[in-house]
Amino acid sequence: MVKPQLVRDTSLDLLRAAAMLYIVGFWHLDDYTTAFSFNNSYTMFLAACVLGLFVFLSGMLLSSRYSIASFSDVRRFYVRRISRIYPMYALTLLGFRVAGLIKKGQVVKGLLGLNMFTGTPTGTLWFVEMLCIFYLLTPLLLYTYTAWKTLLTGTALSSALYLACRLSHGAVDVRLAQYVLIFAVGIIAGKSEHTERVLTNTLAVACCILALPVLWSLRRPLPGAAAVVVYQAAAIAFVPPAFSGARLATKWLSPTLIRSLTYASFAMYLLHRLTGRLVQSLYRPTSAVPALLYLYCLWLPLTYVLAWAFQRGYDRVCDAIMPQSTRT
Numbered sequence: 513m514v515k516p517q518l519v520r521d522t523s524l525d526l527l528r529a530a531a532m533l534y535i536v537g538f539w540h541l542d543d544y545t546t547a548f549s550f551n552n553s554y555t556m557f558l559a560a561c562v563l564g565l566f567v568f569l570s571g572m573l574l575s576s577r578y579s580i581a582s583f584s585d586v587r588r589f590y591v592r593r594i595s596r597i598y599p600m601y602a603l604t605l606l607g608f609r610v611a612g613l614i615k616k617g618q619v620v621k622g623l624l625g626l627n628m629f630t631g632t633p634t635g636t637l638w639f640v641e642m643l644c645i646f647y648l649l650t651p652l653l654l655y656t657y658t659a660w661k662t663l664l665t666g667t668a669l670s671s672a673l674y675l676a677c678r679l680s681h682g683a684v685d686v687r688l689a690q691y692v693l694i695f696a697v698g699i700i701a702g703k704s705e706h707t708e709r710v711l712t713n714t715l716a717v718a719c720c721i722l723a724l725p726v727l728w729s730l731r732r733p734l735p736g737a738a739a740v741v742v743y744q745a746a747a748i749a750f751v752p753p754a755f756s757g758a759r760l761a762t763k764w765l766s767p768t769l770i771r772s773l774t775y776a777s778f779a780m781y782l783l784h785r786l787t788g789r790l791v792q793s794l795y796r797p798t799s800a801v802p803a804l805l806y807l808y809c810l811w812l813p814l815t816y817v818l819a820w821a822f823q824r825g826y827d828r829v830c831d832a833i834m835p836q837s838t839r840t
Contacts, residue, residue, distance in 0.1 A: 522767055523758040524569060525774040530758070531566040532777035535559065536784045537812055540636065544788045544811065545796065547803035557728050557746070560690075563639065564747020565754055567691045570643060571650075571698025572707070580654040593647050595834075597778070600826055601640045604782040608634060611789050629676075631683035636785050642688060646695045659700050666696025670744075674737055690740050694747050711755040720749040772820070779819035779826075787815040 539559045542549045578589055605622045608614045614622075614634050621627045622634050625645050634641065649669065653662050673689035701707045710716055727746040731739055762770065791811045797803040 522762045522770055523755065524573065526758045526762055526765065526770045527754055528566060528569055529770065529773035529777045531562045531569075532781050533773070534562050536780050536815065537808075540784065540788075541807060543785075544792055544807060545798075545803040547798055547800045554728075557731065560743050561724075561747050561750035564691065564694045564743070565750055567643070567646070567694045568698035568701070568747065568751055570646070571653075571695040572702035574647075574650055575654060575657075575699040575702030577702075578650075578654060579657065580651045581656065586651045586655075589651060590648075591834075593650070594644070595830065597640065597647070598644055600779065600782060600822070601637065601644060604640075604786070605634065605637060607783075607786050608637065611786055613785060613789065628685040628688055629680075629683065631680075631685075633685060636781070638685070638687070640782065642685075642691060645688070646692060649692070649695075650699070653696055653699050657703060659703065662696050662700050662703075666693045666699075669693070669696075670740075674740060678736070686736075686740065690743050691747075693744050697748055711752045712759065713752070717752045717756050720752045723749045724753075776816055776820040776823055779823040780815050783819050783822060784815050787811060787818060790814075 538550060539555060539562075542551060574593065578585075578593075580586055580589060602623055605614070605619050609616065609619045614637075618627055618632050618634050621630060621632060622637065622641055625641055625648070627634050628638060628641055628645065653665055670689045670693040673684060673692060674686065676684040677686045677689060724746060727742050727749065730742050731746075734742060788811060791806070791814070795806065797806050
């Protein structure tokens with residue numbers, strides 16, 4: 513069952529856009545030049561929290577709009593939601609192959625959602641493949657919903673995926689285990705009437721801010737499974753401060769700007785590796801300042817423009833084929 517569309521929360525749009533912009537415009541920036549590097553323990557920890565935030569928001573927004581009580585609900589959910597991301601992901605996979613970024617076998621596995629289970633991740637597209645897998649699991653987490661059932665199911669999935677990772681010697685990607693529980697917690701947050709109160713509670717925000725440095729310090733001393741739990745806790749603790757910050761930022765930023773960035777953000781993530789390959793083939797600065805200027809003045813705006821056009825073109829095709837089943 514699809515619930516009536518509620519008024520969009522601009523702060524959630526801003527959070528989704530900001531999460532993708534951090535990954536595209538900062539975390540992956542040094543992949544396109546040797547002039548500088550942002551890869552350190554702090555930015556790596558923050559990247560895991562930011563990706564966790566996006567996964568949390570995905571679960572939260574899905575569960576706030578959908579209820580699953582029958583097979584027809586499952587079918588409608590798959591038609592509506594998988595159609596939003598899978599075709600664009602599939603087209604980008606083919607683009608990665610044409611650009612020589614992945615092998616033919618990875619394309620086939622990527623189309624089937626198997627790269628995360630066979631130790632052959634497709635570069636930056638691993639995250640989108642994981643989201644597709646989580647979308648497939650969503651009816652299981654939402655069917656005859658109760659918070660405890662979803663939490664236990666998410667925990668069981670996380671534990672099973674971690675065990676599969678260990679038994680397969682890493683062929684099953686440990687990030688599946690790390691993020692699936694965050695997705696389940698997001699689903700619970702989307703169903704709860706207390707979520708906004710918790711996310712904006714001053715004491716809760718302060719405790720989460722204080723917890724993050726502690727969790728950062730624990731990420732390395734602890735063994736495998738415990739480290740996964742630390743990253744899960746850190747991603748969830750990151751949500752209240754990020755939400756409160758977004759609420760403040762929406763008072764100063766143009767709603768039109770936020771909507772425009774949100775609209776293109778998913779396609780920006782899909783395309784940024786391809787546009788990076790393109791600008792690298794044209795010019796590759798060897799010092800930091802020219803490299804930053806080149807990437808921020810050419811590559812990032814180019815990625816945004818192409819992503820916006822990609823998303824708009826895809827939306828028009830969807831509206832022509834099945835307008836009601838693809839609108840958000």
